[in-house]
Amino acid sequence: MRAALYARVSTLDQEPENQLRELRSYVSHRQWQAREYVDHGVSGAKESRPSLDALLKDAKRRRFDVLVVWRLDRLGRNLRHLVLFLDELQALGIAFVTLGEGIDTSTPAGRLQLHILSAMAEFERARIAERVKAGLARAKAQGRRLGRPKRQRLTESQRAELAGLSVRDAAKRLGVSAATAHRLLVAA
Secondary structure (H helix, E strand, C coil): CEEEEEEEECCCCCCCHHHHHHHHHHHHHCCCEEEEEEEECCCCCCCCCHHHHHHHHHHHCCCCCEEEECCHHHHCCCHHHHHHHHHHHHHCCCEEEECCCCEECCCHHHHHHHHHHHHHHHHHHHHHHHHHHHHHHHHHHCCCCCCCCCCCCCCHHHHHHHCCCCHHHHHHHHCCCHHHHHHHHHCC
């Protein structure tokens, strides 16, 4: 089997060697060939990471048969992204192993664990959607206007008051961003 080892550390002063040592030991014990992908100083909340992007590209080219990570949080901190990523690997026929959680999708028990994880993520997404809809309905019932605010316009007296001020000073006086002040000042 050809294995892709993925390791990630969040800051540049951290070393991924502890993760890599355990990953190498695991694949050596299984007598798999290994290829390493390491992201240094990259947050797990980011969906796009240099080595993870390269790993996914290689997965699509079928350059490995199994992805091995030290722990799930090394692969990602966003559950939605994690589940989508693992679904993509599964669609490509690539197994997934995480040493920390003991998930191995090349086994029936590992696939069950992954399905449970996916179901929990789907449930949480549905609960969030319910809460958002309920909040919007409550706000509407209270008479609050939903959506983007109406486009602000300056009156002639406001224009006269702001004449000669810099955009930054006009923004401070109006209590808006410099970009909004610029838009208001140049609008006819």
